[in-house]
Amino acid sequence: xxxICSALKxxxxxxxxxxxLLKKQTIAGGGSLYLSEHxxxxxxxxxxxxxxxxxxxxxxxxxxxVWNAGLAGALHRxxxxxxxxxxxxxxxxxxxxxxxxxxxxALPELPVARLVTALQAVTNTEERDRLRAQTSxxxxxxxxxxxxxxxxxxxxxxxxxxMVSDYADAQTEKDFLQHLHSYSQRLAQxxxxxxxxxxx
Numbered sequence: 001x002x003x004i005c006s007a008l009k010x011x012x013x014x015x016x017x018x019x020x021l022l023k024k025q026t027i028a029g030g031g032s033l034y035l036s037e038h039x040x041x042x043x044x045x046x047x048x049x050x051x052x053x054x055x056x057x058x059x060x061x062x063x064x065x066v067w068n069a070g071l072a073g074a075l076h077r078x079x080x081x082x083x084x085x086x087x088x089x090x091x092x093x094x095x096x097x098x099x100x101x102x103x104x105x106a107l108p109e110l111p112v113a114r115l116v117t118a119l120q121a122v123t124n125t126e127e128r129d130r131l132r133a134q135t136s137x138x139x140x141x142x143x144x145x146x147x148x149x150x151x152x153x154x155x156x157x158x159x160x161x162x163m164v165s166d167y168a169d170a171q172t173e174k175d176f177l178q179h180l181h182s183y184s185q186r187l188a189q190x191x192x193x194x195x196x197x198x199x200x
Contacts, residue, residue: 051146073168117145
């Protein structure tokens with residue numbers, strides 16, 4: 001069984017809605033779980049809450065793999081909004097740990113990126129540039145590291161896929177909200193062929 005995690009319902013439901021859902025249940029910590037026959041879809045929230053929700057979920061279920069799908073900010077201008085990336089490296093400023101993620105062989109066409117997870121949204125260029133210089137990351141989000149951490153402690157395979165929503169600057173909130181629905185739909189469409197392999 002594959003479990004798809006997203007921070008927000010708006011990111012998760014375009015993916016979950018592609019499959020017949022059998023039921024919904026609440027997960028401790030504020031998470032929501034949508035179950036289909038072959039996959040689970042988990043809304044985790046952001047920040048360290050995401051890790052706590054996944055931890056609670058993993059006390060009840062034993063997925064074969066966990067994937068994180070959602071939006072992220074670009075830390076440099078070589079990446080552009082609406083681009084989708086496989087994450088190959090995830091880190092956080094709150095931990096000395098970092099995780100190398102294997103590329104998914106079924107999606108060789110997707111470019112790869114390094115990701116840093118922040119506790120707060122990055123909304124100014126000074127903070128963005130400092131984060132880029134400090135971590136060498138390409139993208140920033142608010143949940144992937146904490147999800148990867150929970151999976152690593154249980155030896156569960158973890159992967160992450162991110163669509164760029166903004167440039168982590170003063171326009172971040174406006175850009176994110178403006179494109180949240182359409183970008184989440186496009187990310188779901190891109191992942192759909194790969195997800196089908198898990199229901200075959």
